[in-house]
Amino acid sequence: MSDGTKPTPTASRSGGSPACNPAIQPCPLAVTVSITLSAAVACPGHPLSITAAGTPSGGTYSWTVSGGSAELVDGSGAPASSGPSVNLRSFKSDDATGKIPEQIARVGVTYTHPNGTATDWKPVKTHQIEFAVTNKAITSGFTEARETATAVQLWSFHGAEMSTDPQVEIKLDASCPRKVDCAANHQVGWLQTMLTDARQARYSHTLVHVVVATPIRDVWNATVFPFYSTVTAFTGDRDKATVHHEDSPSFPASPGAPWTDPRAGIGASPPPVPPPATNLQLRSMNFSDTFTAWLVVQNIEWGAHHLADSFAYQGHFDWSMQLNVTVDTTKTVGSRVSPKKNRITAPAEIQSGKGGGTPNLAAPIFNTSAVLKVDPAAGI
Amino acid sequence: MNRLDEMFTTGPETLVALSRAIVAGPVSHYSKEVEEVSQGSAPIPVRWIISGQLEHPETLKGDVPEGLLRFSREEQSPFLPAPEPVPTWEAAYAQWQREDKAVVFLGKKPGEILRVLPSGTGERNLISLVRLIVSIHKTARNEDEETAAWQRHLLSGAPSTAEGRRIALRSLLTRHWSDVASTLREVMSRKDAELRQYAYGIVAYGIVRDKWRDTAGPAEFLCTQLANETDAEVAGGYRQYIDLVLRFASDENFREQRMALRDQLQSCRDR
Numbered sequence: 315m316s317d318g319t320k321p322t323p324t325a326s327r328s329g330g331s332p333a334c335n336p337a338i339q340p341c342p343l344a345v346t347v348s349i350t351l352s353a354a355v356a357c358p359g360h361p362l363s364i365t366a367a368g369t370p371s372g373g374t375y376s377w378t379v380s381g382g383s384a385e386l387v388d389g390s391g392a393p394a395s396s397g398p399s400v401n402l403r404s405f406k407s408d409d410a411t412g413k414i415p416e417q418i419a420r421v422g423v424t425y426t427h428p429n430g431t432a433t434d435w436k437p438v439k440t441h442q443i444e445f446a447v448t449n450k451a452i453t454s455g456f457t458e459a460r461e462t463a464t465a466v467q468l469w470s471f472h473g474a475e476m477s478t479d480p481q482v483e484i485k486l487d488a489s490c491p492r493k494v495d496c497a498a499n500h501q502v503g504w505l506q507t508m509l510t511d512a513r514q515a516r517y518s519h520t521l522v523h524v525v526v527a528t529p530i531r532d533v534w535n536a537t538v539f540p541f542y543s544t545v546t547a548f549t550g551d552r553d554k555a556t557v558h559h560e561d562s563p564s565f566p567a568s569p570g571a572p573w574t575d576p577r578a579g580i581g582a583s584p585p586p587v588p589p590p591a592t593n594l595q596l597r598s599m600n601f602s603d604t605f606t607a608w609l610v611v612q613n614i615e616w617g618a619h620h621l622a623d624s625f626a627y628q629g630h631f632d633w634s635m636q637l638n639v640t641v642d643t644t645k646t647v648g649s650r651v652s653p654k655k656n657r658i659t660a661p662a663e664i665q666s667g668k669g670g671g672t673p674n675l676a677a678p679i680f681n682t683s684a685v686l687k688v689d690p691a692a693g694i
Numbered sequence: 695m696n697r698l699d700e701m702f703t704t705g706p707e708t709l710v711a712l713s714r715a716i717v718a719g720p721v722s723h724y725s726k727e728v729e730e731v732s733q734g735s736a737p738i739p740v741r742w743i744i745s746g747q748l749e750h751p752e753t754l755k756g757d758v759p760e761g762l763l764r765f766s767r768e769e770q771s772p773f774l775p776a777p778e779p780v781p782t783w784e785a786a787y788a789q790w791q792r793e794d795k796a797v798v799f800l801g802k803k804p805g806e807i808l809r810v811l812p813s814g815t816g817e818r819n820l821i822s823l824v825r826l827i828v829s830i831h832k833t834a835r836n837e838d839e840e841t842a843a844w845q846r847h848l849l850s851g852a853p854s855t856a857e858g859r860r861i862a863l864r865s866l867l868t869r870h871w872s873d874v875a876s877t878l879r880e881v882m883s884r885k886d887a888e889l890r891q892y893a894y895g896i897v898a899y900g901i902v903r904d905k906w907r908d909t910a911g912p913a914e915f916l917c918t919q920l921a922n923e924t925d926a927e928v929a930g931g932y933r934q935y936i937d938l939v940l941r942f943a944s945d946e947n948f949r950e951q952r953m954a955l956r957d958q959l960q961s962c963r964d965r
Contacts, residue, residue: 448946448947449946449947451941455934455937456934465772467772470697471931472891472895472931472935473697473701473895473934473938474696477696479941479945481946513773515773520736522773524773524775525733535779558696560697562697566774567772567773567774567775567776567780568772568780569772569785571772571773576771576773577738580736583736655930680775681775681776681777682777684774684775685732685733686740686771686773686774687732687733687734688734688735688736688737688738689734689735689736690735690736
């Protein structure tokens, strides 16, 4: 694979001096360089150490790389293109299938010495990884209205509104030189972006509404940025992980929206008291959300440097929920809210690949970014 | 923790078990400091801090801590999304009411306060509920005796809160199906629709979490109770739990083993 290990005398390169004749004087030592890989095959996202040995000593090295997502870095992960050793790392997934395809990079080095220059190059293979996803069913539950003596809450009261438990198996290529470590460099979890959100409670003379800029990242019980919830690292080749995902949007949080206006008696112009009996009373609530969720395998080492490109998309789905209700507080508790429930909208199964959307990976999340606005409103 | 596990495995008994000591009593030096108000032209309080001092505390569990016990607790408007998950059972205690007493759950480390919750009357009487939990923990010599005590509590007709009855139902998950089936059937004959739904859900949960080796009995229970249910709204809730079990039974890795369960529930669900 080497194409430049022969010496290139400075005189010849410049063309201004006569050719070396050892019968007259000793010729300069020939300049050579050769590349050595620390392993025959690289793992996706993991640095592969590459060393060049140039002779005679005292020269400088200049590295290049081409092909796919491959890059050369130093020990700390910063870009590198000089010195006798560099690391190659490469990771690129196929958004349509979720596979991490094999890549071949061409790594080259030029060794420059006062006696001349020499070059060498080598192809470096980064092996492929495939994943098998089973149990793709999505359970579509309900958003329900629950009335108590003091309030009403829109939520799910029979388990999650949306849930799914796919299983993902990692399948390393046979050529992988470090199977346990390579598998452990991949973790599987869910990303979710809230695309739209509407939450309003309308009292006779007051509008209470939640305002948030969307799209926004969504999390629940998250432990690792930017995942929605917990993540699981693979433990070896053919390891299988069940990756639970669920969400149960609620409005309001417990104990719910009080039947009477929270603005009652507050401020210089509080809402009018009864009569009529509808004054200060909750009249309606609107609650709807839309989301996209992605089932992803993240290459952990690649993610430390290229977060947005560190995911292999194993599946995705769009889903939404809506429960808009009218409220009549003259009725007995249990009969005040209509309709009582609405099924969420989601496909029957997780769909392949990344789909048309892109997850929001910015730091802000819905639960801590939403603000509450309260305004007077025309009487109803 | 996912919503299903949270619904059927956690409650005040979880917090009681975590606590080294629990004290309760009236509150003096009560204050409510508003930290933030809403946006818009008619602002209302959005976030506030309740603080106070426990007067004449009653020890519900463990040793009485020395000195005055001061506490504070952050609350927020329910209209704002909760920043962190809050256990469902704490919903009744989400907002402090002026006359509430305080229940302070102390952790293992000296001075560590795990949680401060208000205790009111009726369904919000947390002090009575904690007393009941602690007394059953104390008198039972093992898990079986504890479950038996909860079963007696459930069946005795003694005054109880909804959460007390739910704790009793949760304890049944540790017993063999044959030991709990008749208790569950009795519960399902009651007028309390919320309790019936919870009992039905706990049987579905027991199946999907492999609490019982043989699922035929619990599955038959689900089918029978669905057929007997006269309230269409409640029956709709039952079907959601059957859907949960059907998904469990459709797991591609256990398709063969769970085929009978799937067939049994599919036929009764669509009946």
